[in-house]
Amino acid sequence: MQPNREGFLHPVIDDTKCIDCKLCEKACPGLSPAYNENAERKTFVVQNCDDRVRYESTSGGAFSALAEEIIRRGGIVFGATMTDELKVVHFCVETVEGLAKFRNSKYVQSEIGDSYLQAKSALEEERWVCFSGTPCQINGLIKYLGRDYEKLLTVDVVCKSVPSPLIFEKYVEHRRKHEGVLSDIVFRDKKRGFQYCTMAHYQSHDKRKQADDCYRKGSESDEWLRLFLSGKIARRSCMNCSYQTLQRTSDITLGDIWETGNSQLDDNKGTTLVHAWTPLGKEFLEKAQEKAKVVEMQNRDNGTVRKNTIMLYQNREQLFEDAQKLNVDAFFAKYAPYSMTIMVKQYSRELLWRLNLQTTIRKVKHFIIHKIK
Ligand SMILES: Cc1cc2nc3c(=O)[nH]c(=O)nc-3n(C[C@H](O)[C@H](O)[C@H](O)COP(=O)(O)OP(=O)(O)OC[C@H]3O[C@@H](n4cnc5c(N)ncnc54)[C@H](O)[C@@H]3O)c2cc1C
Ligand code: SF4
Ligand code: SF4
Secondary structure: OEEOOOOOEEOOOOOOOOOOOOHHHHHOOOOOOOOOOOOOOEEEEEEEOOHHHHHHOOOOOHHHHHHHHHHHOOOEEEEEEEOOOOOEEEEEEOOOHHHHHHOOOOOOOOEOOOHHHHHHHHHHOOOOEEEEEOHHHHHHHHHHHOOOOOOEEEEEEOOOOOEOHHHHHHHHHHHHHHHOOOOEEEEEEOOOOOOOOEEEEEOOHHHHHOOOOOEEEEOOOOHHHHHHHHOOOEOHHHHHOOOOOOOOOOOEEEEEOOOOOOOOOOOOOOOEEEEEOOHHHHHHHHHHOOOEEEEEOOOOOOOOOOOOOOOOOOOHHHHHHHHHHOOHHHHHHHHOOOOHHHHHHHHHHHHHHHOOOHHHHHHHHHHHHHHHO
16 A cells, blocks of 8 residues: 555555456445344434543544453454554554544544455454444455455544555644644544534644643634535545445444434533444444443434545645645645634624533524524
């Protein structure tokens, strides 16, 4: 695998050794995705009972509750973590404490490395394995394994796109110029609550434990979150993704839910919307009740099936060329400028948060949207 000009890893074939058997094309989740025709969805909202775990997680900490059961069964859990060098990679752990590495979404494409290989060898030893990742990564694992394993639990996330690791490197370089030491990044930090999740930077893991941040901005103003959410730096294959379907190959899908409609659950600490597609997924959701509040919820969706595709950014070629040519400050000033509008948005959001008015505004907004529909 080698990075392309945009920083995304791609397979490279050695033509002198290739015998044109096309096996790689059959195994490639991009060229021939797999589907589960028997998938039957049941939907739940989940909140981990451990407040610390819930705080550290992106939404309700459902993933930790599910993965703990795998560890209890002597199994091994795979997920995306951030290294000390601030690279996002897949990794595996075998302890409950180790699960902290996977908590919180890392909005950068994660490098799979040899984790498919490791998962396969654990399954061959008849151990329980939980593998989490984006829907295409789960599809890749299923295709790589080539057969069913009874002790494999696959967990994917609601996913609209993954952004470029190369541009993330530039972002880290840019922020380090302003902040100096920077060795921990949380993409969805809850210091200001779940309703106003913010990108937070810390000088060390200890500083993070003390919530002593050196940078904090929301999705309305942080350069990385703005570029990510705009789709400008998404992987090209995300523009015609085949995995946002009701025939998912995963056992479980996790996503955010901002309002459950139940005032006892909507406490601004985070809730996960969980879809269980298979009998194994449903069995694990039942087990998760020992660690988390699990409430079945009908007719709720949060984009498991794609409704609106990301459009190809018209200046994409120029953007990636500039990433190589411009210095990092100039690059971000060009593609994510801190304009007057952004400043107004930032201060308004901060004010609403300080006045504790976010929930009310959100409810009014939802009410108006539902009325219009
Ligand atoms: C790139 C990306 C885009 C997403 N987009 C949406 C969205 O548009 N709408 C929505 O409702 N939810 C989205 N999610 C899912 C959401 O952010 C939470 O992951 C989900 O709510 C689970 O939260 P939790 O508190 O239960 O688990 P957490 O403890 O927060 O668990 C995080 C899980 O995500 C996995 N993960 C983290 N980063 C990556 C990564 N880079 N690549 C692969 N796997 C990763 C971990 O392995 C772990 O299993 C996205 C997640 C990612 C990674
Ligand atoms: S799997 Fe077959 S077609 Fe693909 S690179 Fe290897 S030899 Fe070539
Ligand atoms: S949008 Fe689709 S192709 Fe892109 S990372 Fe998510 S699942 Fe994979």
